[in-house]
Amino acid sequence: MTRLFDFLSAILGLVLLSPGLLLIAALIWLVDGRPVFYRQVRVGRGGRPFRIWKFRTMVVDADRIGRPLTVSGDPRVTRTGAWLRRWKIDELPQLINVVTGDMGFVGPRPEVPRFVALYTETQRRVLDLRPGITDLASIAYRNESDLLEGHEDPEAHYIGTILPDKIRINLDYAAKAGVWRNLKVILATLGLLAPERV
Template sequence: MEEKTALQHKQRSFLLNDFFKRVFDIMFSLVGLVILSPFFLIIGILIKLDSKGPIFFKQTRVGRNEKPFEILKFRTMVTDAEKKGTQITVGKDSRVTKIGNFLRKAKLDELPQLINVLKGDMSLVGPRPEVPRYTAYYNQVQKKIFDVRPGITDYASIKYSSENEILGKSENPEKTYIEEIMVDKLKINLEYIEKRSVFEDIYIILATIGKILR
């Protein structure tokens, strides 16, 4: 009986937290899009001047309840980059454009995901969404991250902010990503899900900004 009551309490707490988190996401993504709209225009012009192709990059990712969705980013690579290499960026990837390199370092390429947040595909904070190719490796425990919306940033993103440099030193980057980095990211994200709250999210957002500034 006590176990059932505890489970019900946990479920109510999860739903309540999910509600407040969604309200937080809508408010801040909407405000962010309005404030940052001039920068979107400037970045868009720079991308078009730097290389041929669209301003935005769209890619299928796996979201909440394993539902696929199209993630939005500013394009930082040459057109059809995925046909010319892997779905992960390794070291000084020749596919990355000049302006793309700057956008990646400053994490500005992620800004269009505020649209994904407003639509409900993503949250400001949550496990970074993966491509289907890599989620196919998840075991049943790891699939618990699909209980929540994926996010623009998380603890794992902060820890692996120099992921492409780490992979650049590996003899087999994709194997290193799947067997080491991805596994560690999932562990970090599962721990986050257990203690997540709006206050925790605010801390992660501030920590992300601090990491970028450093």
């Protein structure tokens, strides 16, 4: 039921948003150059790798010239990218990932292989879940870049504190997930509903 809802909603979303998506793609191309999209490898359900779709918000080869995390004020973020990130518009192309079945609307945000390799046996249970565009953890850590900025080693803080808490939130949520509850998470992500306490 959830997969059917995600598939049909993603198709509808791509159709309705296509004029805006084309406009954003053209803006990135004109202001920041090519490529328009960023295709990073993430780890999905069952530990299967896939490439996530995003509008490019950083300079080309940003992952080769800096850490895998983005903190506030990161100089690798482009002018257009800063605006796209602020409003989470860079995530909209992930509707393609929803259509292909790599992701759903609601589920744990998929991590890069580098971080997944550090999961404990208990934490690896999160890989039993289909990753999503949004989740309660993303809402709770919507200001993650700001939280990381104040740390001498942002990556160590992310791995040691933020990531385990995100996994905890997602495993707790999965035990009671359903279409209606997922819809409430989507509305909370859009700012149309108060998020659940985590």
